[in-house]
Amino acid sequence: xxxxxxxxxxxxxxxxxxxxxxxxxxxxxxxxxxxxxxxxxxxxxxxxxxxxxxxxxxxxxxxxxxxxxxxxxxxxxxxxxxxxxxxxxxxxxxxxxxxxxxxxxxxxxxxxxxxxxxxxxxxxxxxxxxxxxxxxxxxxxxxxxxxxxxxxxxxxxxxxxxxxxxxxxxxxxxxxxxxxxxxxxxxxxxxxxxxxxxxxxxxxxxxxxxxxxxxxxxxxxxxxxxxxxxxxxxxxxxxxxxxxxxxxxxxxxxxxxxxxxxxxxxxxxxxxxxxxxxxxxxxxxxxxxxxxxxxxxxxxxxxxxxxxxxxxxxxxxxxxxxxxxxxxxxxxxxxxxxxxxxxxxxxxxxxxxxxxxxxxxxxxxxxxxxxxxxxxxxxxxxxxxxxxxxxxxxxxxxxxxxxxxxxxxxxxxxxxxxxxxxxxxxxxxxxxxxxxxxxxxxxxxxxxxxxxxxxxxxxxxxxxxxxxxxxxxxxxxxxxxxxxxxxxxxxxxxxxxxxxxxxxxxxxxxxxxxxxxxxxxxxxxxxxxxxxxxxxxxxxxxxxxxxxxxxxxxxxxxxxxxxxxxxxxxxxxxxxxxxxxxxxxxxxxxxxxxxxxxxxxxxxxxxxxxxxxxxxxxxxxxxxx
Numbered sequence: 001x002x003x004x005x006x007x008x009x010x011x012x013x014x015x016x017x018x019x020x021x022x023x024x025x026x027x028x029x030x031x032x033x034x035x036x037x038x039x040x041x042x043x044x045x046x047x048x049x050x051x052x053x054x055x056x057x058x059x060x061x062x063x064x065x066x067x068x069x070x071x072x073x074x075x076x077x078x079x080x081x082x083x084x085x086x087x088x089x090x091x092x093x094x095x096x097x098x099x100x101x102x103x104x105x106x107x108x109x110x111x112x113x114x115x116x117x118x119x120x121x122x123x124x125x126x127x128x129x130x131x132x133x134x135x136x137x138x139x140x141x142x143x144x145x146x147x148x149x150x151x152x153x154x155x156x157x158x159x160x161x162x163x164x165x166x167x168x169x170x171x172x173x174x175x176x177x178x179x180x181x182x183x184x185x186x187x188x189x190x191x192x193x194x195x196x197x198x199x200x201x202x203x204x205x206x207x208x209x210x211x212x213x214x215x216x217x218x219x220x221x222x223x224x225x226x227x228x229x230x231x232x233x234x235x236x237x238x239x240x241x242x243x244x245x246x247x248x249x250x251x252x253x254x255x256x257x258x259x260x261x262x263x264x265x266x267x268x269x270x271x272x273x274x275x276x277x278x279x280x281x282x283x284x285x286x287x288x289x290x291x292x293x294x295x296x297x298x299x300x301x302x303x304x305x306x307x308x309x310x311x312x313x314x315x316x317x318x319x320x321x322x323x324x325x326x327x328x329x330x331x332x333x334x335x336x337x338x339x340x341x342x343x344x345x346x347x348x349x350x351x352x353x354x355x356x357x358x359x360x361x362x363x364x365x366x367x368x369x370x371x372x373x374x375x376x377x378x379x380x381x382x383x384x385x386x387x388x389x390x391x392x393x394x395x396x397x398x399x400x401x402x403x404x405x406x407x408x409x410x411x412x413x414x415x416x417x418x419x420x421x422x423x424x425x426x427x428x429x430x431x432x433x434x435x436x437x438x439x440x441x442x443x444x445x446x447x448x449x450x451x452x453x454x455x456x457x458x459x460x461x462x463x464x465x466x467x468x469x470x471x472x473x474x475x476x477x478x479x480x481x482x483x484x485x486x487x488x489x490x491x492x493x494x495x496x497x498x499x500x501x502x503x504x505x506x507x508x509x510x511x512x513x514x515x516x517x518x519x520x521x522x523x524x525x526x527x528x529x530x531x532x533x534x535x536x537x538x539x540x541x542x543x544x545x546x547x548x549x550x551x552x553x554x555x556x557x558x559x560x561x562x563x564x565x566x567x568x569x570x571x572x573x574x575x576x577x578x579x580x581x582x583x584x585x586x587x588x589x590x591x592x593x594x595x596x597x598x599x600x601x602x603x604x605x606x607x608x609x610x611x612x613x614x615x616x617x618x619x620x621x622x623x624x625x
Contacts, residue, residue: 072106354381556586
């Protein structure tokens with residue numbers, strides 16, 4: 001048997017360089033899970049492999065879009081794609097490294113070894129400059145070693161295969177040294193995850209140059225049962241959100257990257273500002289993402305906002321072996337914080353747009369802030385579904401730490417959120433870990449109760465079928481009712497026809513929105529006059545919830561549009577009317593914009609989920625008082 005040998009390459013054109021890059025990216029995809037499992041610095045949240053793979057997935061898509069024979073132009077395209085798609089600390093550093101390669105060699109139609117070595121040095125310098133506080137023992141260490149080893153080989157290396165083969169000796173040694181350079185890595189006895197990810201890319205590129213062989217793994221693979229490395233808590237964990245955004249320069253103005261870095265530096269940790277005068281990617285760990293977006297907005301147009309809850313990610317990375325399935329939802333679900341914490345439910349944020357200003361639902365704009373802005377801003381807000389990429393990033397992360405994922409999403413009758421989640425699920429499922437998406441046929445607190453039912457089944461150790469079945473059962477047994485304080489917002493948002501709004505005002509009719517079995521949210525009733533409105537709404541709900549007191553109990557979530565006292569009073573009223581013996585749990589929560597954009601401040605919403613009672617009572621009575 002003979003070993004394949006690739007032709008000796010002393011220069012690379014764009015087509016050849018694209019294949020070399022593909023080989024490195026495919027190699028990283030193969031190692032994604034392992035990189036996640038050893039991720040302990042700067043935060044042990046188990047997502048470095050996913051973030052690097054997502055970043056280079058954007059590069060791969062750019063490479064595959066159309067062939068480019070010009071090597072320099074290909075590098076520039078790859079760098080731009082990496083900047084747009086950069087995820088996490090390591091992804092942002094990778095993007096900056098590629099930007100340095102492009103700036104150094106972007107003018108070359110073909111790249112020889114000497115030019116490539118020079119571009120590596122530029123890329124490594126760019127990457128270091130992107131960090132406010134560079135640390136040795138990280139990705140920066142192997143980048144610098146790659147540059148130094150390549151430079152030391154000098155003119156004695158005439159082809160690319162030998163350049164990679166010889167320089168990788170020093171790079172591997174530098175990677176192994178990271179095991180002792182940072183306390184977190186030393187304690188866990190692992191190399192740096194980001195550094196390993198970069199070395200795997202180089203290994204894939206080098207193997208292709210030597211043999212011409214390329215893996216056909218075209219997406220991150222989630223297989224195996226490797227256990228997450230146990231890690232000590234690092235300083236960066238004091239912050240909750242891994243926050244990112246893209247800043248695009250205004251016409252006629254440049255972005256001052258150094259000044260942007262200086263402004264953001266004192267706010268959080270793990271700051272990376274990569275990019276150019278025209279476009280910059282910001283990555284930082286903070287408690288208040290909105291502060292980052294607001295400051296970044298002083299330097300240009302802010303987009304692609306993201307904020308991942310690192311505390312929840314850390315919990316998922318080190319979750320109990322008993323829990324096999326992860327549960328995710330979107331921010332259309334209104335769930336009390338205690339239930340999110342108890343069951344570890346992951347939430348993907350929708351976007352809220354007031355004119356040209358965009359916010360991440362429940363992250364950079366809280367429900368209370370939303371209602372205050374809704375009341376004062378003459379522009380009616382619009383909500384937009386999370387893009388498939390946001391779902392994919394969440395699913396990729398969870399797939400690295402659980403056997404499978406169940407995602408419960410906003411009713412497909414009124415939002416594309418379900419389809420966005422399903423698109424991402426199909427992509428991730430093809431990579432080795434199944435992701436199933438459930439249409440809640442509900443919104444707000446109703447969607448929240450469905451997600452809780454799924455999460456409860458997952459926490460009990462249920463398999464994928466059991467968790468999905470629990471969600472579907474909850475869909476069939478959940479009803480939602482919303483009392484609008486005013487019909488104006490529902491008319492402006494199109495949920496209530498204008499003629500109905502006029503009639504409601506004339507009659508002083510308070511509109512009640514209801515969900516139907518098909519997932520449609522529409523006017524389902526009304527209450528005349530303002531007298532004892534809350535009490536009459538409670539009676540309305542009780543009359544429409546038919547259940548068997550012998551075999552069923554109720555779960556209730558009450559949401560409010562920035563009116564907590566009214567919400568608490570409604571919750572107690574429902575407790576009294578249904579009776580405590582009929583209620584398994586009842587809780588109050590803020591109501592987000594999924595329904596609030598149509599109801600406005602003061603809206604009250606109730607969702608009731610009928611669950612089977614495991615301890616049947618003697619008598620049967622339907623309904624409530």
